Amino acid sequence: VSAALIIAMPAKGRLQENAEAFFARAGLELVKPRGAREYRGSIADFSGVEVAYLSAAEIAQLLAQGSVHLGVTGEDLLREMIPETDERIVLIEALGFGHANVVVAVPQAWIDVHSMADLDDVATAFRLRHDRKMRVATKYVNLTRAFFSAQGITDYRIVESAGATEGAPAAGTAELIVDITTTGATLAANALKVIEDGLILRSQANLVAARGASWGEDERATARLLLDRIAAQRRARAFREVRTRFAGCDDALLAEARQRFGVESPFGGPTSSGMLTLHCPPGKVHGLASFLRERGAENISVADLGYVFSRDNPLYARLSAGLG
Amino acid sequence: MTTAVIRTKGTAEARAQALVGRFERAGYVRVEPAILQPAEPFLDLSGEDIRKRMYLTVDPQGRELCLRPDLTIPVSCDYLASPRAGKPAGFCYLGPVFRHRENEPGEFLQAGIESFGRNDIAAADAEMLALGLETTAHYGLAAPEIRIGDVGLFAALIEALDLAPAWKRRLIKDFNHKTSLAHDLDRLAIAAAGGPSEYHGMLSALAGSDPKAAHALVTDLLSIAGITAVGGRSVGEIADRFLEQAALGAQTSLPAETRALIERFLAVAGKPATAVAELRALAKNAHVKIDRALDLFESRFGSLVVRGIDVSELFFSTAFGRGLDYYTGFVFELHDRETPHNGPVVAGGRYDGLFTRLGSPTAIPAVGFAVWIERLAARGRKA
Numbered sequence: 218v219s220a221a222l223i224i225a226m227p228a229k230g231r232l233q234e235n236a237e238a239f240f241a242r243a244g245l246e247l248v249k250p251r252g253a254r255e256y257r258g259s260i261a262d263f264s265g266v267e268v269a270y271l272s273a274a275e276i277a278q279l280l281a282q283g284s285v286h287l288g289v290t291g292e293d294l295l296r297e298m299i300p301e302t303d304e305r306i307v308l309i310e311a312l313g314f315g316h317a318n319v320v321v322a323v324p325q326a327w328i329d330v331h332s333m334a335d336l337d338d339v340a341t342a343f344r345l346r347h348d349r350k351m352r353v354a355t356k357y358v359n360l361t362r363a364f365f366s367a368q369g370i371t372d373y374r375i376v377e378s379a380g381a382t383e384g385a386p387a388a389g390t391a392e393l394i395v396d397i398t399t400t401g402a403t404l405a406a407n408a409l410k411v412i413e414d415g416l417i418l419r420s421q422a423n424l425v426a427a428r429g430a431s432w433g434e435d436e437r438a439t440a441r442l443l444l445d446r447i448a449a450q451r452r453a454r455a456f457r458e459v460r461t462r463f464a465g466c467d468d469a470l471l472a473e474a475r476q477r478f479g480v481e482s483p484f485g486g487p488t489s490s491g492m493l494t495l496h497c498p499p500g501k502v503h504g505l506a507s508f509l510r511e512r513g514a515e516n517i518s519v520a521d522l523g524y525v526f527s528r529d530n531p532l533y534a535r536l537s538a539g540l541g
Numbered sequence: 542m543t544t545a546v547i548r549t550k551g552t553a554e555a556r557a558q559a560l561v562g563r564f565e566r567a568g569y570v571r572v573e574p575a576i577l578q579p580a581e582p583f584l585d586l587s588g589e590d591i592r593k594r595m596y597l598t599v600d601p602q603g604r605e606l607c608l609r610p611d612l613t614i615p616v617s618c619d620y621l622a623s624p625r626a627g628k629p630a631g632f633c634y635l636g637p638v639f640r641h642r643e644n645e646p647g648e649f650l651q652a653g654i655e656s657f658g659r660n661d662i663a664a665a666d667a668e669m670l671a672l673g674l675e676t677t678a679h680y681g682l683a684a685p686e687i688r689i690g691d692v693g694l695f696a697a698l699i700e701a702l703d704l705a706p707a708w709k710r711r712l713i714k715d716f717n718h719k720t721s722l723a724h725d726l727d728r729l730a731i732a733a734a735g736g737p738s739e740y741h742g743m744l745s746a747l748a749g750s751d752p753k754a755a756h757a758l759v760t761d762l763l764s765i766a767g768i769t770a771v772g773g774r775s776v777g778e779i780a781d782r783f784l785e786q787a788a789l790g791a792q793t794s795l796p797a798e799t800r801a802l803i804e805r806f807l808a809v810a811g812k813p814a815t816a817v818a819e820l821r822a823l824a825k826n827a828h829v830k831i832d833r834a835l836d837l838f839e840s841r842f843g844s845l846v847v848r849g850i851d852v853s854e855l856f857f858s859t860a861f862g863r864g865l866d867y868y869t870g871f872v873f874e875l876h877d878r879e880t881p882h883n884g885p886v887v888a889g890g891r892y893d894g895l896f897t898r899l900g901s902p903t904a905i906p907a908v909g910f911a912v913w914i915e916r917l918a919a920r921g922r923k924a
Contacts, residue, residue, distance in 0.1 A: 326763060327774065329783040341710045342782060343774065348897055350585055351773070362589050371588045371714065371866075392773045 220431065221267040222439040225279055225288035228256065228270035232422060235314040236289045243450035244524070245443065265439040274298065281305050283429025286436055287443075293319050293397060293420035297357050307426040307539030309532055310447070315422030317397040319357055321364075321415030324386050324393070325408045333368045333414050336393075340372040343392070354378040354391035357417070361395045364417045383407040426536050437537075444532040446524070451532075453522035456481070456496035459505060460520075465513040466491040478505045483525070496525070553918045557635055560679050560912070561652055564633035567672060569654055572632045574615035576639075580605040582614050586867060586898055594641045608639035613892075613909060614899075616655045621899055629658040635914075650914035652676075653889075657896075657907050663837065665908050666871040666891060667844030673875055673887040673910050674850065680917040685875040685886065687854060689813070690861030692717075692890070693870045694820070697834035698806055701824075702799060707785055712803070717866040755787075756780050802827050810858040813842065820859070841871065867894035871908070877920060886916045 226247065227233045237247050246261040247268055258268040269285060276290040281299040289312065299305050323330050330339055343351045354376045355361050361375060376391050383403055385391040397420070398404055401411060424447070430436070459480070466487040474480050478501040487493040497505050497519075506517050565571055580597055587610075596608040609615050612634050620626060635652040654672055659665040670687070677685045695716050699709050759780035795803075802823070809819050817839055824831050842852050861872060872890035877883065889910020896905040 324774075326766070326776075327779060328763070329779055329786055338707050338710060339774075339782065341714045342706075342778075345710065346778065347773070358592075362592065366590055369715070371590070373589065374585060375589050375592070389773070 220433055220435045221265055222287065222436045222443070223267045223269055223285040223430075225269050225271050225276040225285040225290075226258075227273050227276065227289060229272075232273060232289075232291075232315055233270075236312070236422065239289075239312055239314070240447075242454075243447045245446060260443075263443070265435065266443065280425055280427040281429075283427045283431075286427060286430040286432070286440065288425050288427070289422055290425065291315050291317065291420050292423050293317060293357065293360070293418055295423070295425065296418060296420075297360050300359070305428055307428060307536060308423050309426055309444070309535050309539075310424045310451070312422040312424060315420075317399050317420050319360055319395065319397050319417040319420060320404075321412045321417065322383075322394050322396065322398070322404050322409040323412060325405075325410045327410075331413050333370070333412060336412060336415075337368060337370045340370055344372040350374045351393065352376045352391040353393055353395055354382050354385035355395035356380075356382065357395050360417050364395075383409060424532075426539060428540060432540055440536060441530065441533045444536065445526065445530050448530050448532045449524035449526045452525040452527065455498065456522060456525065457499055457502050458520045458522050459495040459497045459502065459509075459517060460493070461509055461514045461517040462490060462492040463509075463512075463514045464491050466493050466509075470512055474505060474508065477508065480505065483527075496522070553914075556680070556918065557650060557652060557914050560676060561633055561635045563675060563679065564652070564654055564672070569631040569633035569656075572616055572619065572634055573636060574609070574612065574619055574634070576609055576637070577606055578609045578615055580607040582618060582899060583607060583610055586614060586895070596639050596641065596647065610640045611638055611911065612636065612651055612653055613655060613895075613911065617657075617895060617899060617907070620655075620657055621896060621901055621905075626901070627658060627903065627905055631656045651911050652914055653909060653911040655907065655909035658905055659908075660906060662870070662891070662906065663841045663844045664847075665906070666841050667848050667850070669871075669889055669908050669910050670845065670873055671848040671850060673873065673889060673912075676887055676912050677875055677877075677917065680886075680920060682877055682886070682917065682920060684854075684878075686878050686881070687856060687873065687875055688861055689855050689857050689871070689873045690859065691834070691838050691871055692862055692868050693834050694831065694838060694859055695806070695862070696869070697831040698803070698824075698829065701829045701831050702802075704799065705785065707782075708795065714866070716862055717868070755784055759783055802829070807860040810860070811856070812853050813838075813855055813857040814852065816857045816859070837870075867892045867898055869893040873910070877916070879920075880916075883916055885913070886920075887912050 227236055240247055240260070245263060247258055248261045249255045249258040251257070256270045258270065260266045260268065269279075271279065273290045273294055276285070276288040277294040277298040279285045280288045280290070280295070283305075287309075292308070292311075295306060295308075296302050321333070321336070323336065327339070330336055340351045351373045352375075353361055353365075353373050356378055358375050358377060365371075365373060376385070378385060378391075378394075382394050382396045384407060385394055386409065387407060394409065395417065396404075398411065404411065426440075432440075468486050471482060471486050471493070474495065475482075479498050480501070481496040482494065483496055484494050495505070502519055506519070509517055561571060580595065583595065584592060591610060595610050598606050600606055616632050616634060620630060620632065632655045633653065634655075635650065637648050638651045639648050641647050654669065656665055656669065670689075674685070674687075677683070696713060699712050702709070704712075756777075760776050763776045763779065805823055806820070809816050809823070817835060820831075820835060824835070845852050845855075861874075862868070868890050870891035870893065873888070874885035875887040876885055887910055889908070891906075891908040893904055893906050895907050897903070
């Protein structure tokens with residue numbers, strides 16, 4: 218039996234939907250052959266992979282232990298739950314969803330507090346006045362401790378909070394909080410404000426590899442194929458295909474287009490008849506189209522790309538370098 | 542092999558027991574606090590940074606417990622809970638403590654002494670150092686390197702300086718948490734007054750006004766907004782600091798002459814007698830009154846001499862602090878000159894601030910030291 222590559226996927230919620238959509242775009246359809254309630258699955262028409270559906274926190278834990286090879290979870294949980302994170306896991310790719318910032322927030326009424334330096338001073342003043350330390354409610358115990366320590370803040374206590382952290386100051390169980398926020402609306406609704414330089418981590422969902430997993434030849438080969446598809450899709454999404462043909466299309470023009478619009482020419486420079494295929498970042502397509510017509514192009518077609526496969530595979534290169 | 546290990550262990554054990562026997566004969570009552578302790582006091586007193594070195598667990602009621610990372614706090618808590626709280630009492634102990642350490646066992650032995658409730662400060666301080674030296678002698682280390690300091694001197698200097706309260710808090714805090722504050726003075730700056738510019742006009746208007754009226758105004762404004770106590774800070778407390786910031790104005794870095802004075806002060810080191818003379822001269826030139834703290838420091842010399850300690854053998858440094866904010870006075874460390882990088886073999890000091898932090902309504906004088914048994918025993922084996 219060849220060893221399977223185990224991928225840990227979020228088992229519920231928006232994170233699951235987004236992760237599945239991400240894999241689907243790369244032509245990797247996650248299937249649960251034994252029904253939707255099953256916590257084990259695979260990838261359609263792709264052998265050698267086992268998908269384990271788990272909670273985001275469990276995924277971080279199993280990645281740390283090396284009991285799964287790859288996983289999708291938030292960087293906030295990875296940094297919080299895994300000591301010496303970068304020695305245990307490799308962040309292969311930020312996935313563009315699950316955005317959340319881990320921030321320090323204090324009551325809006327603290328009109329004297331804007332910066333972490335203010336908070337430092339308030340913390341010491343609080344201890345001197347009350348003979349106890351200011352309490353910080355959070356589920357990010359380790360991130361909080363590391364951040365406060367780096368800021369030189371010592372007069373505080375952490376109160377672990379399992380949920381509804383933002384309610385702690387109003388409930389009187391803490392003076393301030395460290396929590397995740399996306400829009401800040403929940404914080405504002407609880408009369409809290411984010412401290413200006415109190416951003417601890419800008420987090421999003423990541424595709425992650427466990428350094429401690431058993432990476433035999435089989436697993437590496439499967440991972441290479443998998444990451445090849447993801448890389449091909451990623452590159453496809455980063456570009457539009459622009460095609461044209463005109464007599465004035467030459468190497469000098471290509472060099473200028475490269476420089477002004479960041480285009481790539483995956484199939485080389487213009488042919489002798491002036492045929493050219495370019496890959497152009499989506500935001501530069503219109504500028505490029507005007508430029509080409511100014512230089513003599515009659516017609517230009519622009520199309521979305523499905524996949525762009527290349528010989529090099531930056532994602533696998535990252536994994537391979539990380540595993541050593 | 543096995544028997545040898547057991548015999549070594551047995552000898553080490555007997556030697557440590559004999560040490561505590563000496564402490565008992567010196568009048569200290571031997572106590573054996575529980576190994577499993579509530580985590581709260583350790584985290585509260587030593588800071589959250591200790592959490593990563595502690596062995597923590599949670600009981601079914603959700604209370605955080607730990608394997609004791611030191612014995613000072615358990616001995617202090619037991620004393621505070623006893624009917625003798627507040628009265629003079631001396632305790633000694635020997636037992637395992639638990640701290641996660643890189644490349645060293647997480648469980649190791651500590652012995653030590655705690656002396657509570659004595660008002661003869663200088664004599665009690667001297668007795669601790671004398672017993673510490675008796676401890677190293679017990680292990681054949683007759684002339685350890687003796688480093689001493691006095692946290693009270695720096696506190697007295699800051700108290701005597703004409704500085705904004707925010708500066709005083711900051712300097713005391715940093716002194717407690719850094720081995721060398723002098724190196725950090727460069728980077729020392731406090732938050733610009735009031736933060737965002739929309740407050741600047743109001744802050745400068747308030748800066749010149751009657752403090753009482755300004756306080757009433759800010760308190761009223763917060764009350765109008767429907768704010769009472771928020772997150773443990775009262776409206777009055779917020780108003781106080783808001784106005785403090787106003788008074789601070791643009792003074793966001795330490796005045797140059799103050800900085801220079803602190804640097805010169807913290808640079809004083811050497812034989813205690815010379816150091817005191819230097820500090821007196823320094824204070825006099827800067828017109829800063831710290832005589833009381835210096836007098837106490839000097840009165841300790843007499844007590845040390847009575848105990849048979851050659852004061853000129855001590856190495857004093859004003860910058861030497863114990864890294865914990867409840868230390869308030871005399872601090873000392875004994876080092877093995879042969880292994881100066883292994884950390885102290887005995888360390889202690891005065892922590893009159895401990896008991897109020899543990900919930901005592903009144904301050905209780907406290908002084909003591911801890912002994913790293915394995916460090917001393919390792920020395921014995923080598924010899």
